[in-house]
Amino acid sequence: MISAAGPSSAMEDAELAARRGLATANSVFGLALIVMQARSPGQAMRLVTTAVPAIVPGQIGIVWHPSRSGDYFERAPEGVGEALAMLAEPTKLVVEGFAHAWAFPVTSPLRGEAVALVVAGAQPLSEEESFLLSVLAQLCGTVIAKLELVGSELAHARRVEALNGELESTVLMLRRTMEIHHKLTEIVPSGEEGIARTLHELTGAPIIISDGTGYVRARAGGVRGHGQPPGWPGGRPDLIGRLRAQHGPVYHDESWMVLASPRPEVVGVIALVDPTRTAGDLDRAALEHAATVLNVELARQYSVAQAELRVDAARERDVAQERAAVLAASEARQRAILEAALDAVVSMDSRGQVTYVNSAFEEIFKYRAEEVLGRELAEVIVPPFLRAAHRAGLARYLAGGPARVLDRRVEITAMRSDGSQFPAEVTVTEVAGTAAALAGSRTFTGYIRDITERRRAQQDLMESRARLVSASDAARRRVTRDLHDGAQQRLVTTLINLQLAEQRWDSAPERARELLEQAISDAKRGIEDLREIVAGIHPAALTEHGLSAALDALASRLPVPVRIEVPSARLPPSVEVSVYFFCSEALTNVVKHARAGSAWVKVDLRAGDWVVEVGDDGVGGAEARSEAGGLTGLRDRVGAVGGKMEISSPARGGTVLRATIPSSGKAAPRGAVTRE
Amino acid sequence: MSLTAPGRHDLDLHTGDHVCAFYNGSDLLNNIVADFATKALRAKDKCICFVDEPSAVAERIPAELVLDENSLQFVPEEEGYLSGGHFSKEAFISNLEATVQGVLSRGYDRLWLVGDTTVVVRSSVDPKAWFAAEAEVSTLAPRYPQFIMCLYNLDLYDGELVMYVLQTHTKVFVNGLIINNPYYLPKDQFLSRL
Numbered sequence: 001m002i003s004a005a006g007p008s009s010a011m012e013d014a015e016l017a018a019r020r021g022l023a024t025a026n027s028v029f030g031l032a033l034i035v036m037q038a039r040s041p042g043q044a045m046r047l048v049t050t051a052v053p054a055i056v057p058g059q060i061g062i063v064w065h066p067s068r069s070g071d072y073f074e075r076a077p078e079g080v081g082e083a084l085a086m087l088a089e090p091t092k093l094v095v096e097g098f099a100h101a102w103a104f105p106v107t108s109p110l111r112g113e114a115v116a117l118v119v120a121g122a123q124p125l126s127e128e129e130s131f132l133l134s135v136l137a138q139l140c141g142t143v144i145a146k147l148e149l150v151g152s153e154l155a156h157a158r159r160v161e162a163l164n165g166e167l168e169s170t171v172l173m174l175r176r177t178m179e180i181h182h183k184l185t186e187i188v189p190s191g192e193e194g195i196a197r198t199l200h201e202l203t204g205a206p207i208i209i210s211d212g213t214g215y216v217r218a219r220a221g222g223v224r225g226h227g228q229p230p231g232w233p234g235g236r237p238d239l240i241g242r243l244r245a246q247h248g249p250v251y252h253d254e255s256w257m258v259l260a261s262p263r264p265e266v267v268g269v270i271a272l273v274d275p276t277r278t279a280g281d282l283d284r285a286a287l288e289h290a291a292t293v294l295n296v297e298l299a300r301q302y303s304v305a306q307a308e309l310r311v312d313a314a315r316e317r318d319v320a321q322e323r324a325a326v327l328a329a330s331e332a333r334q335r336a337i338l339e340a341a342l343d344a345v346v347s348m349d350s351r352g353q354v355t356y357v358n359s360a361f362e363e364i365f366k367y368r369a370e371e372v373l374g375r376e377l378a379e380v381i382v383p384p385f386l387r388a389a390h391r392a393g394l395a396r397y398l399a400g401g402p403a404r405v406l407d408r409r410v411e412i413t414a415m416r417s418d419g420s421q422f423p424a425e426v427t428v429t430e431v432a433g434t435a436a437a438l439a440g441s442r443t444f445t446g447y448i449r450d451i452t453e454r455r456r457a458q459q460d461l462m463e464s465r466a467r468l469v470s471a472s473d474a475a476r477r478r479v480t481r482d483l484h485d486g487a488q489q490r491l492v493t494t495l496i497n498l499q500l501a502e503q504r505w506d507s508a509p510e511r512a513r514e515l516l517e518q519a520i521s522d523a524k525r526g527i528e529d530l531r532e533i534v535a536g537i538h539p540a541a542l543t544e545h546g547l548s549a550a551l552d553a554l555a556s557r558l559p560v561p562v563r564i565e566v567p568s569a570r571l572p573p574s575v576e577v578s579v580y581f582f583c584s585e586a587l588t589n590v591v592k593h594a595r596a597g598s599a600w601v602k603v604d605l606r607a608g609d610w611v612v613e614v615g616d617d618g619v620g621g622a623e624a625r626s627e628a629g630g631l632t633g634l635r636d637r638v639g640a641v642g643g644k645m646e647i648s649s650p651a652r653g654g655t656v657l658r659a660t661i662p663s664s665g666k667a668a669p670r671g672a673v674t675r676e
Numbered sequence: 677m678s679l680t681a682p683g684r685h686d687l688d689l690h691t692g693d694h695v696c697a698f699y700n701g702s703d704l705l706n707n708i709v710a711d712f713a714t715k716a717l718r719a720k721d722k723c724i725c726f727v728d729e730p731s732a733v734a735e736r737i738p739a740e741l742v743l744d745e746n747s748l749q750f751v752p753e754e755e756g757y758l759s760g761g762h763f764s765k766e767a768f769i770s771n772l773e774a775t776v777q778g779v780l781s782r783g784y785d786r787l788w789l790v791g792d793t794t795v796v797v798r799s800s801v802d803p804k805a806w807f808a809a810e811a812e813v814s815t816l817a818p819r820y821p822q823f824i825m826c827l828y829n830l831d832l833y834d835g836e837l838v839m840y841v842l843q844t845h846t847k848v849f850v851n852g853l854i855i856n857n858p859y860y861l862p863k864d865q866f867l868s869r870l
Contacts, residue, residue, distance in 0.1 A: 023843075023861060023869065030842035030859030031835055033850060039700040043830060051835025 021128055028055055028132045032139045041144040042072035045106070045117075048136050052119055055136075056129045059121035063106070066114050073115050084116050090134050093118065100124045104137030106144070173282060180286045184293045191297060195270070196220035199290045203283040205272045208255070209294065212240060212267030221273075240267060249284045251277065256284060258291040262299035270294060344448040347431070348377045349441050352394055356445075364450050366417040381448075383415045398442070406430060406444075414448060425449045464636040471633055475536070482533050490526030494519045539580065547576045551601060554584055558599075560591055560616075566603040571610070578641045578661055579603055579612050585634055586614035586657050594618025594655060608663050609643075615656040622649035634659075689715075689847075689854060691786060692818030694810075695825040696841050696857070697849035702732065705827060708849070709790050710736035712825055713748060716788030717741035722779040724749045726756035726791030746782070753795035763801040765809040769816060776820045787822040797832040803840065804870050810844035811863040817846075825849070843869075 031051050038044035045063050052061030063073040066081035076084050080093060087105045095101040098120035106117050117137040119125065125133070183198050190197075196207040200221035209218040214236050242250050243259035250257050255271040256279055272279060272287045279287075338345045344361035348354050354372045362368055365381055372380045378387045397403055405428050414424040431443040497519035501512040534540060542550035548566045555562040571579065583601050590599045596618030604611050622631060631647060634657065638645040643661035689695070699705045709725055710733050716723035718741060727733055730750035742748050759767045772789075779787040796806050810826065817824050828841050842848065842859040843866050861869070 020869075023865075026859050027839040027843060030848075030857075031839050033848075033859075034698050034830070034838050034842070035835075037698055037700070037850065038830065043700070047830070047835040047838060049835070050837075051839060054836035054839055 024055055025128070025132055028136060032136060035136075035139060036143055036146075038143055038147070040072075041140075041147055044140050044143045044147070045072045048117065048140050051136075052133070055132060056119065056121070056123075056125060058123055059119050059125070062118045062120065064103070064116050064118050070115075076116075076118075084114050087114050087116050090130055090137075093120075095120055098122075102130060102133070104134050106137045106141040173285070176282050177285055177289070180282075180289050184286075184289050192218040192268075192294065193220075195290055195294055195297065199270070199272070199286060202286045203272060203279065205274055205279060205283065208271040208273065210269050210271070212236070212269075217268070240269070243269065249287055256287055258287050260291045260294035260298055262295050263302060266298050266302050268294050268298050341447075342449075344450075345445065346372075346377065346381070346448065347443055347445045349443055350398055352376050352378060352391065354380060355443065361448070364416075364448065365414070371417075377446075381414050381416075383413055383421050386413065403430075411451065414450075423451050423455050425451050461639070464639050467632065467636045468640055471636070479533055479537065482529070486529035487526045487533065490522045490529060494522040494526060497522065538577070542576060542580050546570045547579055547603070550576075550580050551583055554580075554587065555601075558587060558591055560587075560596055561598050562587060563598070563600040565601065567605070571603075572663070574641065575610055575661060575663065578637065578643070579610065579659075582612055582634060582637060582657075582659050583614055585637070589622075589631070589634075590614070590616045590618065590655075593622065594620075596654070605663065610661045610663055612659040612661065613656055615654060617654045619651070620649045620653045620655050621651045622647060622655045631657075689823045691821045691823065693823050693825075693847050693854070694814045694817040694845050695823070695847040695849055695854055696828060696845035697825060698828050698830050698838070698841075700830050702729070705792060705829070706732045706736060708825075708827060709733045709792070712788060712790045712823075713737055714741060716786075716823075717743075717747060719786065719788075720747070721786040721788055722747055722749070722782075722784035723788040723790070724751060724756075724775065724779075726751050726753050726789075728753050728792070728794070747784075753792055754799070756791055757793075757795055757801075758799060763796070763799070763805060763809075765805050765812065768809050769812050772813065773816060773820075776822050780820065785821060787820065789822060790825040790827070792827045792829070794829055794832060797829075803837055807837075807840040807844050808867060808870065810841070811861075811866045814844060814846050814860070815863050840866075 028051075031047065035044050035047050038047060049061035049063060052059055064076035064080065064084060065073045066076055066085040069075045075081070077096065080095060083091065083093060084103060087103055090102055090104050093101040093103050095118070099122050101118060101120035102125055103116040103118050106115050117133065117140065119133055180202055183202060184195065192209050196209050196218040197220040200207045204221075206221040207219065208216055210216045239250075239252055239257070240259065242252070243257060244261070248258070249272075251274075253271075254275040255273045257269055257271045260268040260270065270287060270290055272283065274283075338358045341358060341360055344364045345356070345358040346354060346361050347356040354375055354377050357367070357369050357372055361372075365372075367380065378390045382390050393404060397406070405426075407427070407429055409425055409427050411423060411425050413421050414426075415421050425448070427447045429445055431445055497515040501515035501519065504512040504515070531540075539550050539553065541553045547570070548564070548568060551562075551564050551566060555564060570576070587599060587601070590596050594616045596616035599614065599616040602613045602615075604613075635645045638659045638661060641661055643659055645660075646658045647655070648658070649655035697708055699708060705727075706729070709727055713723045713725060713733065714737055717737070720743075725733060725748075727750060733750070734748075737748070757763060757768060759771055775789070776787045795801075796803075813824060813826075826841075826845065828838070830838075833841070839859075842857060843861040845857055846860050847854050848857040848859075
């Protein structure tokens with residue numbers, strides 16, 4: 001605040017006032033010089049209003065607007081605003097609280113608003129003061145206008161600069177984009193690998209191209225290999241969903257990712273690895289362009305794949321038709337084989353219902369096919385006492401249990417249509433790979449053989465073996481008895497007589513001679529007994545001279561004449577023995593039971609088997625019973641060497657026993673001899 | 677911004693000048709101080725800067741000009757103006773005179789002294805005392821081979837004080853030029869108005 005120093009005289013006062021006024025005016029113009037440097041209307045007006053007390057002591061300076069407040073002015077009080085709105089030149093105002101008030105227009109010609117510098121105080125303004133303030137106010141208006149112009153120009157310049165920058169950037173971007181476009185378009189024929197490599201060259205970043213499942217199809221720039229990259233966990237569908245929704249790069253897992261999907265089911269993802277997130281707009285533009293190129297590439301691959309699929313489908317259709325024809329032929333052959341099979345064949349489904357039977361089934365079980373098809377197999381051929389086990393076994397197997405009867409031979413009891421039961425051998429298999437199995441059903445096929453005859457043969461064999469053992473035991477006992485009672489006694493008597501003859505050789509030579517003769521006689525009888533015994537076991541003539549000589553010797557001891565017709569050549573030893581004893585026992589029976597006048601023996605080789613016939617002209621009527629006439633023993637002996645025996649014995653028609661013995665090491669007959 | 681308009685060397689500084697400059701913003705402040713110091717260093721004179729952010733000024737001065745670490749000296753405003761923690765015209769003037777004498781005694785031909793004055797407002801220095809000192813500086817400056825420039829922030833000083841600034845400096849830096857200040861009042865005349 002400038003204070004006045006009081007002069008002593010009126011002249012001095014006038015001179016001092018003039019000097020002060022000059023200095024003040026000088027200072028106001030100096031201030032005006034600085035106000036013109038103001039950087040804002042607010043700064044300019046602040047410099048002016050704060051200078052008012054220095055210019056006109058006791059006064060204050062205010063900036064008013066008729067109707068509103070702003071950044072450097074206040075709204076004028078009620079009643080003053082109207083006067084300010086019409087303000088065109090310095091005007092005196094009536095302001096409450098102030099004795100005097102003047103308004104100086106500072107309106108910027110650019111704004112067209114009536115802003116005014118208001119100076120108010122207790123004292124009136126002098127003319128010079130009013131002039132200085134008016135100049136300051138006008139200067140402020142000019143400064144404000146200049147600042148607004150400069151501001152507008154600056155803003156415009158900044159906009160132009162920004163536009164130039166944008167234009168330059170856009171040109172650069174366009175050039176770069178064209179480069180990206182050209183490069184990525186050029187590499188389309190080189191596929192995903194080329195896209196990854198080119199995008200890496202354009203951006204410098206590692207690139208990964210993967211499919212919808214995350215399987216890596218191509219890499220470039222510091223990443224290697226194919227397959228599932230580490231650190232790419234599940235949630236892939238979520239990522240694909242985000243990429244579809246975004247229509248642009250998405251930052252995920254330290255990479256910028258874009259989607260290429262020419263069809264919903266064809267998906268490719270390009271990842272630009274950017275852990276520091278420094279990829280620029282051009283990098284992302286290149287990434288998006290690469291996605292477009294990949295889109296085209298995937299569409300091409302899809303089209304090629306579809307065409308190949310159509311070709312493959314046509315080819316597969318042809319192959320399927322060919323296979324169907326082959327299968328039909330195979331099934332026809334199989335059906336023919338099954339129909340021709342001697343075993344019964346029956347198929348059932350997983351419900352246990354019969355789906356197929358062959359002709360042998362009909363014959364064995366006495367059913368017609370139409371009577372059993374669709375019926376439960378258990379009711380048809382399984383005896384009632386086995387049905388529960390059969391059903392339980394099927395259910396257990398279908399539930400995943402172990403197969404106890406599948407694919408192996410088992411012997412069961414089967415039942416015919418009339419309820420009769422018979423032993424059967426069954427093999428059950430599950431038929432895999434059929435159309436029925438593919439449709440969810442399962443098929444089981446059983447091969448059933450009636451083993452009644454086999455069981456009977458087995459039974460006969462067992463009985464025969466028992467009889468052979470029994471006969472062997474009896475023969476052993478007989479030999480033992482014969483040796484004890486016959487030969488042994490003769491030899492003992494011979495030994496005693498020889499000892500007695502020795503004792504009496506000197507004292508009673510005659511008696512000694514009689515004893516010696518007796519011993520010789522007993523020894524001969526003993527030898528004869530032994531020969532008889534040995535002949536019953538294995539005749540020496542058979543071993544030494546063959547079947548013909550042995551049968552001759554045998555016949556010579558019989559009371560009935562026997563005609564013998566046998567090959568002159570030697571037969572295999574086992575055959576010779578079997579034939580000899582067969583003939584021996586048969587001729588013994590003739591002597592014992594036939595009351596025949598004659599008998600005959602004929603041995604011949606027919607169709608690889610030795611056929612032995614022993615006949616007589618006796619009473620006939622013989623029966624093949626083990627306890628009758630020794631015929632069963634004969635049958636057992638023949639059966640023991642794999643042969644079989646037939647008997648023809650009509651009443652009063654004689655008897656013919658015919659044994660057929662398989663030839664082993666057979667000898668071709670060089671002729672035959674017939675003896676009476 | 678240069679202290680001298682291109683091709684207008686006649687308006688350059690002269691020894692004994694006491695210049696005031698008004699600025700808006702620290703960028704302009706630092707440029708003015710750096711230009712002033714650069715001119716001093718090119719003349720191989722001593723330069724002292726009363727500024728609170730010396731690094732912002734130093735980085736604008738060509739490093740090759742700073743041949744002697746003593747030739748360019750930065751002094752915080754508070755230290756430069758408020759000796760003992762408060763402003764005293766007598767102490768300030770005394771220090772100023774001692775400084776220039778010291779510089780000259782160390783062989784420099786001239787002293788270039790430039791100072792920002794934000795501390796005056798920041799520390800609420802009495803304007804009358806301050807501008808009385810400024811008026812005294814205008815009489816002191818011509819007595820030694822020195823150039824003195826005072827910098828005033830237009831955001832901190834109001835219109836009345838701006839007029840005092842103009843009345844106490846013999847030259848004014850305006851629109852990039854240093855011109856004779858037509859609004860300067862001799863010390864006695866100015867002091868008579870306070």
